[in-house]
Amino acid sequence: MDKRSLLGRIVKIYPAIQALISGEATTSEDRGLLVSWDSLLRRRSEYTELVQKKIPENSKEIAVARSYGDLRENHEYKAAKEMQKILMKRKAELEMDLTRARGTDFADVSTSSVNPGTRVRVKELSQQKDEIYxxxxxxxxxxxxxxxxxxxxxxxxxxxxxxxxxxxxTQDHEVRKYLIESIEPHQHTFKHAGLHEDDAEDATPAVGQEVQA
Structure with a gap:
């Protein structure tokens, strides 16, 4: 079984890793990332599961597959090693993103202009259609x-x-013009509104935990 076939089997079992294999995973900008507390805790939970469960399980799979011998024709070993690369790549991406992230609940946002934390009504002028974001x-x-x-x-x-x-x-190869009609504070309800960084740190383990691969 060649490398492409192995990756195909892995993607079939774990569809969510397709973006990592293809290089389509979202990359962060060099500056800090402004994130809601809810999304920050979700991302930290993903990191925790990765380093405490998925990577250790993969290490065990590698050890078991290695025990079968003849690594050149050992498909289980090759598949486990390919998965290891994917998991470690995701770990590095999460560590980079979490290091840059700054949590907020977007309270007291300014509405003098459009900012993160605002609710904006725009009109698509060609069809005179109102849209809210x-x-x-x-x-x-x-x-x-x-x-x-x-x-x-x-x-x-x-x-x-x-x-x-x-x-x-430009949407669907068509240039569309919009008019901003109103700007107001967001009305989204966060589960963790009012959270502070110390609280978030207590909720999840620290980033950068060493993992035996």
């Missing part, structure tokens, strides 16, 4: 509810603009 943290995204990350292309066109400003977006 809530701009939250780097890891917040729920398109069906109109929640978008401030790092998304659409939000980047909105940030720092004021009521009455217009902007253009």
């Amino acid at each position: 809530t701009i939250l943290g780097a890891w917040d995204s729920d398109p069906e509810s109109g929640i978008i990350s401030y790092l998304s292309p659409f939000a980047k066109n909105l940030i720092s603009k004021s009521v009455g400003d217009t902007f253009e977006m």
Whole structure:
């Protein structure tokens, strides 16, 4: 079984790792990431599960597969080693993101212009259609509810603009023009509103925990 076949089997079992294999995983900007406390705790929980469960389990799988001997034709060993690369890559990505992350509940956000933590009503001018977007943290995204990350292309066109400003977006190979009609504080309910960094640190283990691979 070649490497491509092994990766295909891994993706079939763990579909979520497709983005990691293809290099499509979201990368963070060099500056700090503004994130909601809810999304920060979710990301830290993912890291905890990775270093305390998934990586140790993978290490055991490698050891068991190695015991079968003849590593050149040992498909179980090759598959486990490929999974190890994926897990360690994700671990490094999470550590980088979590080191940059700054948690917030977007309280007391300024509405003089569009900022993370604001709810914005825009009008798509060609069809005179109103749309509402809530701009939250780097890891917040729920398109069906109109929640978008401030790092998304659409939000980047909105940030720092004021009521009455217009902007253009290319969507489906068509340039569309929008008018900002109103800006108000977000109405999203966070499970961990009012959390502080010390509380978040207590909720999850520290980043950078050493793992035996």
